[in-house]
Amino acid sequence: MTVNRRIRVYLLEAHYQFIDVLREPLFSISVLAFPLVFYLFFGVILNFGGTSMPMQTYMLATYGVFGILGPALFNFGVGLATERDTGMLLLKQTTPMPVGAYFSAKVTTALIFGATVVSALFLIAAYAAGVALFRWQWFALAGVLLAGVVPFCTLGLAIGAWVKGRSAVAIVNLIFLPMSMLSGLWIPIYVFSDFMQNMALVLPAYHHAQLALKVIGMDSGQPILLHVIVLVGQTFIFLIVAALGFRRVGGFSIRKS
Amino acid sequence: MQNLKRSSLSGFGAGIVVFIGIILTLPVHSTLQCPTGGVSQGSFAVIDVTVLDGEVFRQWWDVWIANGPAWQVGHNPDPSENLPRLDGRDHTLFPGLIDAHVHTFGTTLNDASRFGVTTILDRFTNPALGAIKRSARQYVPTSHFDGHTHITSR
Numbered sequence: 001m002t003v004n005r006r007i008r009v010y011l012l013e014a015h016y017q018f019i020d021v022l023r024e025p026l027f028s029i030s031v032l033a034f035p036l037v038f039y040l041f042f043g044v045i046l047n048f049g050g051t052s053m054p055m056q057t058y059m060l061a062t063y064g065v066f067g068i069l070g071p072a073l074f075n076f077g078v079g080l081a082t083e084r085d086t087g088m089l090l091l092k093q094t095t096p097m098p099v100g101a102y103f104s105a106k107v108t109t110a111l112i113f114g115a116t117v118v119s120a121l122f123l124i125a126a127y128a129a130g131v132a133l134f135r136w137q138w139f140a141l142a143g144v145l146l147a148g149v150v151p152f153c154t155l156g157l158a159i160g161a162w163v164k165g166r167s168a169v170a171i172v173n174l175i176f177l178p179m180s181m182l183s184g185l186w187i188p189i190y191v192f193s194d195f196m197q198n199m200a201l202v203l204p205a206y207h208h209a210q211l212a213l214k215v216i217g218m219d220s221g222q223p224i225l226l227h228v229i230v231l232v233g234q235t236f237i238f239l240i241v242a243a244l245g246f247r248r249v250g251g252f253s254i255r256k257s
Numbered sequence: 258m259q260n261l262k263r264s265s266l267s268g269f270g271a272g273i274v275v276f277i278g279i280i281l282t283l284p285v286h287s288t289l290q291c292p293t294g295g296v297s298q299g300s301f302a303v304i305d306v307t308v309l310d311g312e313v314f315r316q317w318w319d320v321w322i323a324n325g326p327a328w329q330v331g332h333n334p335d336p337s338e339n340l341p342r343l344d345g346r347d348h349t350l351f352p353g354l355i356d357a358h359v360h361t362f363g364t365t366l367n368d369a370s371r372f373g374v375t376t377i378l379d380r381f382t383n384p385a386l387g388a389i390k391r392s393a394r395q396y397v398p399t400s401h402f403d404g405h406t407h408i409t410s411r
Contacts, residue, residue, distance in 0.1 A: 133285065
């Protein structure tokens with residue numbers, strides 16, 4: 001397959017997967033609205049920190065992570081499990097499409113949804129909550145948040161590779177909601193007991209949130225390298241778990257075309 | 258099919274442009290206005306103001322504020338011609354006050370700057386809150402003149 005043709009296949013798969021997700025408005029609306037409504041409630045309306053304790057800014061970073069986590073987990077975890085159960089995945093495997101196009105389309109879709117959530121959060125934070133950052137902070141925060149799509153997509157991939165379509169939503173929710181809470185995405189991590197704070201150290205969302213908080217100078221003070229190493233390490237672990245899951249169900253065959 | 262590829266590419270490109278455009282419209286620190294408005298942050302001069310130097314009230318002094326802190330104080334320090342000038346008559350300037358025993362909660366820190374307190378020692382605070390409060394420093398204008406008090410941070 002020529003490079004030009006390969007690019008076209010990648011683009012078309014991303015295009016159609018995005019349209020496929022858009023055709024499920026309940027998914028799109030919930031994934032987009034969930035973090036925005038939460039931020040509006042906890043960051044703007046119930047702003048217990050006041051302007052002297054810029055909780056709006058703190059929560060902009062953590063709800064940004066929350067907004068990235070949702071589409072990545074649900075699109076990959078639930079989407080993959082459902083498509084495998086319905087036979088759509090098998091159908092795609094019978095086509096000459098490279099397997100990378102399928103995954104890259106899912107990542108792209110998660111990225112588009114993530115970027116939409118981040119844009120909306122930024123606008124609400126800036127114009128409803130009065131958050132002002134330096135220009136480089138806005139861009140760095142957006143970059144760090146969007147980079148979180150990679151580890152979260154691999155986590156979704158690992159889930160999708162192991163669970164069946166019917167149970168996928170429940171399993172993803174079982175991971176998504178507690179991880180968001182324990183990582184300090186809804187309320188600041190320091191509110192929790194030491195035991196719970198230590199527990200957060202194993203959660204990818206905690207490390208991603210700390211990187212986002214580092215941009216605005218509100219992190220817990222651990223080194224950037226620690227968070228990056230943990231996230232990269234977990235990404236590889238999730239990939240291995242996903243590969244084992246696919247091997248179990250006789251999943252993807254890698255084509256050389 | 259070629260058209261679809263082109264429209265996908267242009268769709269992605271437009272999305273990226275919109276995303277960057279949104280970020281460029283967001284407010285940044287340099288465009289923040291003074292709470293009272295009308296007085297620029299950074300460099301300006303207050304003319305004919307009463308200055309408390311810690312012991313004595315000195316009348317009809319001029320104070321030259323350069324990028325936040327007071328740069329020159331006295332009679333006719335000859336600030337740059339380009340500096341915005343504020344009429345300081347009937348007003349008093351004094352150094353930021355230190356409140357050495359404070360328990361902050363909620364929005365109490367807002368009140369500090371209103372009363373000319375620029376340094377506080379917070380007691381019995383959860384250390385984890387320190388990071389947030391330290392970062393709150395950047396939200397205090399580096400220089401603030403509201404007609405009654407003048408505050409320069411740090």
